[in-house]
Amino acid sequence: MTVKELAKILGATTVAESDFEREINGGYAGDLLSFVMGRAMPDCAWYTIMTNVNVCAVATLTDCAVVVICEDCTPDEMLVARAKSQGINVIATSLDMHSAIALVAKNC
Amino acid sequence: MQHIHLEYDVDGNNFVSAGQATENVKFCLKGLGINPQMIRRIAIAMYEGEINMVIHANGGKAIADIYMDKIVVQLVDTGEGIADINQAMQPGFSTATEDVRSLGFGAGMGLPNMRKYTDEFEIESTVGVGTHITMTVKF
Ligand SMILES: Nc1ncnc2c1ncn2[C@@H]1O[C@H](COP(=O)(O)OP(=O)(O)OP(=O)(O)O)[C@@H](O)[C@H]1O
Numbered sequence A: 001m002t003v004k005e006l007a008k009i010l011g012a013t014t015v016a017e018s019d020f021e022r023e024i025n026g027g028y029a030g031d032l033l034s035f036v037m038g039r040a041m042p043d044c045a046w047y048t049i050m051t052n053v054n055v056c057a058v059a060t061l062t063d064c065a066v067v068v069i070c071e072d073c074t075p076d077e078m079l080v081a082r083a084k085s086q087g088i089n090v091i092a093t094s095l096d097m098h099s100a101i102a103l104v105a106k107n108c
Numbered sequence B: 001m002q003h004i005h006l007e008y009d010v011d012g013n014n015f016v017s018a019g020q021a022t023e024n025v026k027f028c029l030k031g032l033g034i035n036p037q038m039i040r041r042i043a044i045a046m047y048e049g050e051i052n053m054v055i056h057a058n059g060g061k062a063i064a065d066i067y068m069d070k071i072v073v074q075l076v077d078t079g080e081g082i083a084d085i086n087q088a089m090q091p092g093f094s095t096a097t098e099d100v101r102s103l104g105f106g107a108g109m110g111l112p113n114m115r116k117y118t119d120e121f122e123i124e125s126t127v128g129v130g131t132h133i134t135m136t137v138k139f
């Protein structure tokens, strides 16, 4: 599944677009950044409700395909700016993490 | 032996600039054509170390030495130090404040990640003097 396809399934809005044709492989859900850095695999979709700029560092380090900000959380301006400059895909959905992932599973 | 030596000041209490040293080292390793898996491992470990200095030590120094066959990263601070290193190394142990936790840090997984992702990991710390971490990833 590509980032574009995932965004469509989740009815997600675009926060920062770099390469929405990028292929997603797996997923990881979590807000504790050290857990994410310890567990998230490259090319995954990372589901979180964190909205600060450190999300960008973690997204780059894990090389996730896309950050999915859940539950209508509003990303900080600094996150948006840095995601754009660093080429990180970020989308936002009103769904909570469980509902979002369940929906993706149903559409896989 | 010829090698690349890089040094950075890590600003205490600045979560926005935190990770800059790691970014620079990553860029350098990429330019040298180092295997992305190895870059990922040292970059995550180094970022955890940078963040720890910001959160727990009011800043410090990040030093990277890149050789033909390995990278050695040192994180040196003159913060409050760690009283019980074994306890600090336990997954889940954290003294992070509420403020820091609200940013997503404070899971107590940073030091365990640093050990997990590196081939060699050494930590020395003295209360009231500071902490010195040395990590190596072999290419
Ligand atoms: N440079 C340091 N100076 C002083 N204390 C430190 C330093 N690094 C770590 N510590 C202590 O060790 C504990 C564990 O560190 P660790 O990185 O594993 O977890 P954390 O930073 O609290 O949370 P996380 O890394 O998951 O965001 C810290 O809470 C802190 O008490």
Ligand SMILES: [Mg+2]
Binding pocket: A034, B048, B051, B052, B106, B109, B110, B111
């Ligand atoms: Mg830490």
